[in-house]
Each structure stands twice: as C-alpha cells, then as structure tokens.
Amino acid sequence: MSPSRERLVVIGGDAAGMSAASQARRMRGPDELEIVAFERGHFSSYSACGIPYWVGGDVAEREELIARSPEEHRARDIDLRMRTEVTELDIEGGRVRARELDTGAEAWTSYDKLVIATGARPVRPRIPGIDAPGVHGVQTLDDGQALLDTLSATRGRRAVVVGAGYIGVEMAEALINRGYEVTVVNRGAEPMSTLDPDMGRLVHEAMTGLGITMVDDAEVTKILTGADGRVRAVATTSAEYPADVVVLGIGVRPETSLARAAGLPLGDRGGLLTDLAMRVRGHENIWSGGDCVEVLDLVSGRERHIALGTHANKHGQVIGTNAGGGYATFPGVVGTAVSKVCDLEIARTGLREKDARRAGLQFVTATISSTSRARYYPGAADMTVKMIAERRTGKLLGVQIVGREGAAKRVDVAAVALTAGMTVDRMTALDLGYAPPFSPVWDPVLVAARKAVTAVRAAG
Structure with a gap:
C-alpha cells in the first residue's frame, strides 16, 4: 500500500457495507483510497426483505434479489472477498483478522478507516431440537436458499412458523403460497407486537380467515424430531403441532459479537452506538450502519434497533460520504x-x-x-x-x-x-x-x- 494511499476496510457485503464502499469509491479514486470488503456468505448487495417473496414464488429467481454482484463491485475497484469471515478486531493496532471459510486460511489486514456492517442474526431460542434439520432462520440469501432446498426435498406439507412479527407473517404467506398447511405459534397475545393489541387482533382475524392456524399466548418449549433426526413437531407447554418444516420468525438481534469483544460501545438492544455521522462513539475512524446499530427515535428521543434495508442503505451513503472525506449525517427515524x-x-x-x-x-x-x-x-x-x-x-x-x-x-x-x-x-x-x-x-x-x-x- 502506497504511503499516501489510505485503506478502508468494510466488514459485511450487503446493504450498509457495500453502499458505504460504493459511495466512498465515488468520493475518492483507487489511487487515493484502497477499499477491502469482507463477506462471509455467497452473495453481496442483495435484498433480504425480498426473501419471503422469493420463497413464496412471487419472485421467480434468486438473482432478481441481487442488486450488484461481487464481480460488479470488483470492476469498480472494490476488493470484495467473499466467503471470508472477520473473526477479530484489533482496534489499537488498526487491523482485522479474517478467515477464508473454504480453506481455513487466516490473515490480518490493516486499515486506516473501518466500517462495521455485520447485520443481524435470527433469534434462535435455546430449546432442545432447535438445530435439527428442517428448522430454519431466514435472514440472509444463504438462509433463503437453504429453506428452499428443504422445501424441495420434503414430502410433507405441514409447516410451523414460530413467531408472528414481520418475518413470521411474511413467511406464513410464503408457505401458504407454496401449498403448505401453516400453523403460526406466537408468544404474544396477538400477532404483530409492533402494533397495539387491538390492531394486532385485526391481523389475527385476517390470518385465520386465510386458513392459517393461529396459536397465541404459546411458548415453544421443544422441537421434536423423528427417528431420522429431522423435525417432526413443535411442542409448547400445552400441545404439539406436527411439522415437516419449521421457520423461525421470532425476530433478529444485532450481530455485534466482534464489536463487543473489541470493547466498542453498545446500546440496550446490543446494537452499536454511533453519532449523527454514523461514526462509532469515541472512535474517529470507525463507522457502523445497518442492522447492527441502534438509531435515534425522533419521536421518543431514545435509541432503537430497527432492522430495515431502507435504513441500511441510507446509513451506507452517509458512512461512505464521511469515510471518503465528505460530510453527511443520519438524523434518526420515526419507526415506519x-x-x-x-x-x-x-x-x-x-x-x-x-x-x-x-x-x-x-x-x-x-x-x-x-x-x-x-x-x-x-x-x-x-x-x-x-x-x-x-x-x-x-x-x-x-x-x-x-x-x-x-x-x-x-x-x-x-x-x-x-x-x-x-x-x-x-x-x-x-x-x-x-x-x-x-x-x-x-x-x-x-x-x-x-x-x-x-x-x-x-x-x-
């Protein structure tokens, strides 16, 4: 690396990370700024929000959800390294350790500026059988492909969705569209806890009218498996619900294990805390955005974790502008x-x-x-x-x-x-x-x- 050229390292190859990398490249050319990005999955710059509609058949091909491929990013002088997971941050030394998942090879990469865009992970309750074949979380394109592979290989047509938030109701629709008998097991009194209960009741009635079996006020205690080790039912404290496939729609949490281990500031929900420029608080040359951060709620004045692609892309634009030497801010959200x-x-x-x-x-x-x-x-x-x-x-x-x-x-x-x-x-x-x-x-x-x-x- 030339002494006069800075290096920007980006962790995460989806909305926030690659928006930041692309915007930084628009701000500064490759002679001034080297950009290295790490993505542990098989895909970059895709619409995670579109996965339920791909699973349900409304979107015919996986590639329709991909906005920009790794090859397209590389053609823009962004060194995007796929199937490579960052395993450690050395904040004092200004470097990250990354492992190639297919070979196991590890190496340190130094940075002048760092972007953390590690996204979120599906909530997986710690109950027996949660890791059994046939049980799926749906957060990444890899997750969506794994679920589709299971649906294609499964003869039975009974599906249980655990959770009735946005992911849960969207996946219930996807499975209905694929001809499954769908049961939604919900911990709350009504579906859609993002609504008040009186409005959630309207959602419950409509879902029941669509042929979906709604089970509210139910705590899943165990995933039951058959002799082949695959899922066969979901158990609550009072009943069992047969299942050939289980989809976890309980929600997501910020994926901030790297940041936590490095001592970076986290909020009550576990998301990274940033200033209005999306700079990690207390760290001049580290930014973060997307599903791994908490943002200001303009109505309540408090920090919130909201995992949405709209926010992630806006965060990326702000981060890329600032990392590229410009100035931009993200004022907050109202929770739409x-x-x-x-x-x-x-x-x-x-x-x-x-x-x-x-x-x-x-x-x-x-x-x-x-x-x-x-x-x-x-x-x-x-x-x-x-x-x-x-x-x-x-x-x-x-x-x-x-x-x-x-x-x-x-x-x-x-x-x-x-x-x-x-x-x-x-x-x-x-x-x-x-x-x-x-x-x-x-x-x-x-x-x-x-x-x-x-x-x-x-x-x-």
Missing part, C-alpha cells in the same frame, strides 16, 4: 414499517401506546374505520386507522393501519407528519390528493386526525 400477509396490508409509524407510556407521555387515541376509495367506487376496501396524539399539545405520536389494498402506503403521510413534528389539528388541513378511484373525499388518515383532535380537546 409496512408488511402484508396475502391481501392484508399492515403498517405502523411512530409510537405504540406502551412506547408512549415508557417515554412518560400522556396521550389520547382515536381509531376509525374507512375505505381505500370512495365507497361507491368498485374495489373499495376496508381499512382501520389508529392514531396516537400527545394529550396536552395534540402532537402526533404514532399511527397504525390495517386493511386491504391501498392501506399500507398511507402510513407515509403520517411518517412525514411525524418527522415534521405536526399536530393532529394541523394534519386535518393537509392538501392530500382526491379522486374516487384513490380515496374517499376525506382520506382515512385525515378522518383519524379529525377524531384525534376531538379526543385532545375532550381531554382538556
């Missing part, structure tokens, strides 16, 4: 997320009731039923909107939406309002688009805002 199970759309942004209580806020709620279009227009579909507003000021705190076609993306209006710090009273005057094929004359979000204004005034 959308999902679906078959034709049911689910959306939320901002705080739930329990989040608001935890933040010490007093609030009112308003829940309304409306339709996606004018009721008389063909195809109008029902939706329910719940809005949470601060009791004293009327400031918007959160919105949840459950409905059919046209429901989920309406949450974007609320996300903008949250980011702007709007009150529900101010929201009622928003000049939203109207025509009978697209909306009632009062959009459902505005109807909810009007009802929230009434609740705020009634609360004094």
